[in-house]
Amino acid sequence: MAEQKFAENEVVELVTKIVTSIGTTRGDLIPILQKVTNELGYISQEAIQQISVLLKLPTKEITSVATFYRMLSTKPHGRHIVQFCESAPCHIAGGREVLSALKEALQLEPGETSADNKWTFYTTSCLGICGVGPVILIDTEIHGNVTPDQIPSILGRYE
Numbered sequence: 001m002a003e004q005k006f007a008e009n010e011v012v013e014l015v016t017k018i019v020t021s022i023g024t025t026r027g028d029l030i031p032i033l034q035k036v037t038n039e040l041g042y043i044s045q046e047a048i049q050q051i052s053v054l055l056k057l058p059t060k061e062i063t064s065v066a067t068f069y070r071m072l073s074t075k076p077h078g079r080h081i082v083q084f085c086e087s088a089p090c091h092i093a094g095g096r097e098v099l100s101a102l103k104e105a106l107q108l109e110p111g112e113t114s115a116d117n118k119w120t121f122y123t124t125s126c127l128g129i130c131g132v133g134p135v136i137l138i139d140t141e142i143h144g145n146v147t148p149d150q151i152p153s154i155l156g157r158y159e
C-alpha cells in the first residue's frame with residue numbers, strides 16, 4: 001500500500017488517469033475505487049470529489065460504496081494489513097488465544113492502525129481455509145495453524 005502523501009493536483013491527475021483507463025459508468029465505480037486504494041493507499045476526499053465529477057455521481061453515493069467494502073478504505077492504512085479470522089471453525093481450533101496474542105503483540109484493537117503506520121488490524125469472517133485454522137492473513141500472505149507463541153516471529157517477518 002502506498003503511504004506517501006499526494007498533493008491535491010496529483011490526486012486529481014491520478015484519479016483522472018484511473019477513470020480514463022477503466023470507464024465512467026456506475027458499474028466502473030468499484031474497480032475505480034479499488035485502483036485508487038491501491039495507488040493512494042486510501043480513498044481521500046479529493047479522490048471522491050474527482051470521481052464524482054468524472055462519473056457524474058453524488059459524492060455521498062461514492063462515500064457510501066467506499067465505506068461499505070472492507071477492501072476499500074477512506075482512511076489511510078498501515079503498510080501491512082493484518083486480518084484475523086474469527087469465524088467458528090478457526091475459533092474452535094484455538095482462535096481465541098491467538099486473537100489475544102495478536103492484539104497484545106500489535107497493541108491494537110480491530111479497526112485500528114498503529115501510530116508508526118506499520119500495521120492496520122482487522123478481524124474478518126471465514127477466509128475459506130478453515131482446514132488450517134486459526135488463520136491470519138497479512139497483506140496477501142496466509143499464515144495457517146497459528147499458535148499464540150508463533151505471533152512474534154510471524155510479525156517479525158514484515159518490515
Ligand code: FES
Pocket residue numbers: 085086087088089090091125126127128129130131133135
Ligand atoms: S473459519 Fe477461519 S478460515 Fe474459515
